[in-house]
Amino acid sequence: MIDFEFDEEQQLIRETVNSFAAERIRTAAREADELGAVPEALVASAWELGLIQGSVPEAYGGYASGAPSAVTGALVAEGLAEGDLSIALHLLSPRLVVDPVLVLGTDAQKHRILPEYLDARFVAGSAAVVEPRMNFHFTKMQTTARRDGQDWVLDGDKCMVPLARTAPNIVVYAKDDAGALTAFVVPSGTAGLEIGEREKMLGLHALELYPLSLRGCRVPDAARLPGDASVMLRRARVAQSAMAVGVAKATLDYAINYAKERDAFGVKIAQKQAIAFMLADMATETDAARLLNWEAAWNLDQGNDSAREVALAHRYCADMVMTVTDNGLQVLGGHGFIRDHPSEMWVRNGRGFATFEGIACV
Amino acid sequence: MDFSLSKAAQGRIAMARMAAEGLMRPISRQFDEEEHTDPWDFFNTMWEASKANAEATGLGGKKAHDKKGPSENTLLACMQIEELAWGDAGLYLSIPNPGLGGAAVQAVGTPEQKQRFLGTFYSDKPRWGAMAITEPHFGSDSKQVATTAVRDGDEWVLNGTKIFCTAGHRALDESDGFVVVWATLDRSKGRAAIKSFIVPAGTPGVTVTRLEDKMGIRASDTVTITLDNARIPADNILGHADIVEKKNSTGSFGGVMATFDSTRPIVAASGIGVARAALELLKETLAEQGITIRYEVGPSEQTVLEREIMNMEAQLQASRLLTWKACNMMDRGQRNSREASMAKAKAGTVVTRVTQKCVELAGALGYSRKLLLEKWMRDAKITDIYEGTQQINQLIIARSILGYSSAELN
Numbered sequence: 116m117i118d119f120e121f122d123e124e125q126q127l128i129r130e131t132v133n134s135f136a137a138e139r140i141r142t143a144a145r146e147a148d149e150l151g152a153v154p155e156a157l158v159a160s161a162w163e164l165g166l167i168q169g170s171v172p173e174a175y176g177g178y179a180s181g182a183p184s185a186v187t188g189a190l191v192a193e194g195l196a197e198g199d200l201s202i203a204l205h206l207l208s209p210r211l212v213v214d215p216v217l218v219l220g221t222d223a224q225k226h227r228i229l230p231e232y233l234d235a236r237f238v239a240g241s242a243a244v245v246e247p248r249m250n251f252h253f254t255k256m257q258t259t260a261r262r263d264g265q266d267w268v269l270d271g272d273k274c275m276v277p278l279a280r281t282a283p284n285i286v287v288y289a290k291d292d293a294g295a296l297t298a299f300v301v302p303s304g305t306a307g308l309e310i311g312e313r314e315k316m317l318g319l320h321a322l323e324l325y326p327l328s329l330r331g332c333r334v335p336d337a338a339r340l341p342g343d344a345s346v347m348l349r350r351a352r353v354a355q356s357a358m359a360v361g362v363a364k365a366t367l368d369y370a371i372n373y374a375k376e377r378d379a380f381g382v383k384i385a386q387k388q389a390i391a392f393m394l395a396d397m398a399t400e401t402d403a404a405r406l407l408n409w410e411a412a413w414n415l416d417q418g419n420d421s422a423r424e425v426a427l428a429h430r431y432c433a434d435m436v437m438t439v440t441d442n443g444l445q446v447l448g449g450h451g452f453i454r455d456h457p458s459e460m461w462v463r464n465g466r467g468f469a470t471f472e473g474i475a476c477v
Numbered sequence: 478m479d480f481s482l483s484k485a486a487q488g489r490i491a492m493a494r495m496a497a498e499g500l501m502r503p504i505s506r507q508f509d510e511e512e513h514t515d516p517w518d519f520f521n522t523m524w525e526a527s528k529a530n531a532e533a534t535g536l537g538g539k540k541a542h543d544k545k546g547p548s549e550n551t552l553l554a555c556m557q558i559e560e561l562a563w564g565d566a567g568l569y570l571s572i573p574n575p576g577l578g579g580a581a582v583q584a585v586g587t588p589e590q591k592q593r594f595l596g597t598f599y600s601d602k603p604r605w606g607a608m609a610i611t612e613p614h615f616g617s618d619s620k621q622v623a624t625t626a627v628r629d630g631d632e633w634v635l636n637g638t639k640i641f642c643t644a645g646h647r648a649l650d651e652s653d654g655f656v657v658v659w660a661t662l663d664r665s666k667g668r669a670a671i672k673s674f675i676v677p678a679g680t681p682g683v684t685v686t687r688l689e690d691k692m693g694i695r696a697s698d699t700v701t702i703t704l705d706n707a708r709i710p711a712d713n714i715l716g717h718a719d720i721v722e723k724k725n726s727t728g729s730f731g732g733v734m735a736t737f738d739s740t741r742p743i744v745a746a747s748g749i750g751v752a753r754a755a756l757e758l759l760k761e762t763l764a765e766q767g768i769t770i771r772y773e774v775g776p777s778e779q780t781v782l783e784r785e786i787m788n789m790e791a792q793l794q795a796s797r798l799l800t801w802k803a804c805n806m807m808d809r810g811q812r813n814s815r816e817a818s819m820a821k822a823k824a825g826t827v828v829t830r831v832t833q834k835c836v837e838l839a840g841a842l843g844y845s846r847k848l849l850l851e852k853w854m855r856d857a858k859i860t861d862i863y864e865g866t867q868q869i870n871q872l873i874i875a876r877s878i879l880g881y882s883s884a885e886l887n
Binding site: 116118375388391392394396398404409414426 | 478479480481482483485486547549552772773774775776777778787788790791792794795796798799801802805816819822823868871872874875876878879881885886
């Protein structure tokens with residue numbers, strides 16, 4: 116029956132993630148954005164939370180009781196992103212490799228690839244999905260995977276590939292000879308794979324993103340994850356949408372606090388309907404988006420064909436986060452435009468959700 | 478976390494769907510065109526079904542048998558109402574039942590009042606209950622009630638004029654029903670002096686003086702009621718007769734306002750039913766022309782129609798989930814005023830826009846009265862108005878998220 120409550124385990128995870136996000140991530144967010152780097156110490160202490168280990172079943176070295184749950188993943192993603200989007204994406208990057216291997220991979224691939232990501236230290240993950248052109252959509256990839264004897268040969272151009280320089284493996288999404296979307300786990304030193312200069316974006320300043328070129332990049336068949344890779348891109352959309360909700364929530368709470376402090380015309384600006392109603396709409400939209408995305412996540416967990424649900428939630432959340440972050444800045448007036456406040460950063464980060472594909476995973 | 482429908486929900490939806498398809502759609506256009514007439518066949522059929530149902534669930538007096546697990550009564554009501562409104566919103570509002578008046582009796586009435594007005598409600602011929610709050614000089618600002626109630630011996634004497642009373646005509650003129658009337662014991666005492674009174678049909682001095690001609694939901698009657706020295710028994714007052722002037726306390730007024738926490742999600746659900754009807758018909762019409770919606774295509778391939786329909790589907794589902802969330806909280810006994818207002822505010826906007834857009838996208842077919850699309854656009858608009866306008870609900874949400882009282886944010 117219809118029920119929106121978390122179970123006990125989810126409740127515990129949520130509390131852990133939210134307090135870490137408030138105490139450690141939010142406090143580091145602005146400096147990370149300005150410096151263009153996520154602090155190593157933060158990455159190390161986040162690793163102790165077990166966010167990656169907890170999503171991998173015991174049989175492969177983690178301590179999850181079953182397959183990764185998109186609903187649980189969504190609440191982790193939302194909580195971390197409420198702290199900061201760049202840092203959340205960095206911390207969860209191992210799942211860009213771990214999740215596709217778990218969901219699509221063979222037992223042999225799981226045993227071969229996963230242990231490296233469950234060590235005592237954080238190991239960056241990466242995925243190459245987006246291609247550098249207008250009109251990109253994951254169903255129309257131009258990167259190809261051609262079968263050649265026992266090997267596959269990858270060709271194409273990618274961009275927005277997170278942590279490509281430090282990640283030992285990059286999961287490359289390409290179209291195979293039959294036109295099917297397929298994922299390959301490609302070691303970063305593979306010949307024919309070239310990582311370009313770090314990209315500079317409107318937002319996500321703290322997250323390292325790179326362009327990637329694949330020119331006759333040859334990998335063995337064992338690198339190919341056999342399942343339908345479009346499932347992973349739907350899961351990615353749920354993760355990203357959850358992060359959009361987190362960014363919106365951060366903006367909303369900040370704007371509420373500001374509006375209750377700021378005086379104008381003898382009252383707090385929150386006491387003016389023009390401001391109060393904006394905040395009310397922001398709250399409603401954030402809640403609506405969260406529920407829609409949970410439903411999509413739940414459908415994925417049920418193993419349903421969730422193409423429609425995910426597409427609708429993704430569209431909705433991307434639109435919502437742009438509107439909410441923009442209004443969140445507007446509430447602060449001129450101060451929202453000044454980088455002393457995080458509002459402008461949330462607007463810049465918020466704009467990205469319509470573009471991101473495969474940049475996070477649940 | 479669970480997004481599946483329970484067996485009970487599936488059953489309730491299927492039942493309502495039968496009534497919507499079999500009884501409501503066939504007469505939907507007729508009773509839109511023939512405003513101020515009564516679909517008695519429909520009333521009688523629904524009445525017999527309600528009677529049987531009341532015997533099973535025990536409205537008013539007997540309590541429904543307790544099942545294991547959390548209740549989903551509010552949720553089931555919303556699901557049922559979405560289906561009925563999908564059939565026809567005006568007819569749904571006209572189904573003979575205790576209505577909002579009954580909800581007030583249920584919420585704040587004494588066991589004796591519940592028995593007297595609800596326990597025996599489903600007997601004999603079709604009957605309606607109604608609620609009369611609004612007056613000519615106020616709408617949302619309900620503390621402005623000017624209708625007076627004066628105690629005279631064993632009776633209350635009511636004087637004043639009520640407008641926009643849904644089903645008032647059928648409650649008072651067409652049946653042996655009742656109207657719950659808001660009146661003040663002392664206008665100088667504000668909210669604390671406002672009480673509600675059960676006024677039975679046939680009370681001398683109570684007259685329906687006007688039936689409104691409306692944009693939509695025309696099958697439902699909306700009336701003006703004049704109370705001219707209308708005398709009702711002393712024990713027809715809901716709640717106590719004391720005027721308690723305490724700061725931050727609205728007494729029984731607050732009690733009546735709290736009934737909105739359950740009725741706002743219901744209004745949202747009824748609007749969602751109308752908008753869903755429009756969207757489904759639009760998609761069926763497009764399918765007949767060989768156009769289906771592709772959900773995973775790139776921007777240059779996606780048509781404007783696909784984009785608009787995806788947007789409408791997402792908006793509608795978001796509204797539905799907010800509505801279900803508000804119900805879910807109520808069923809768990811959690812305070813849900815904020816969520817109820819969110820559901821209502823969101824649905825109000827969404828169903829208005831969706832039905833307007835469906836008329837646009839269906840072109841001349843949408844604008845024509847041959848199809849029901851134009852009617853649904855007219856029917857949907859009221860969702861954003863009654864049971865608190867969009868703006869009133871925004872105010873409630875804003876106070877809730879800001880932690881403000883009505884004095885701090887007004």
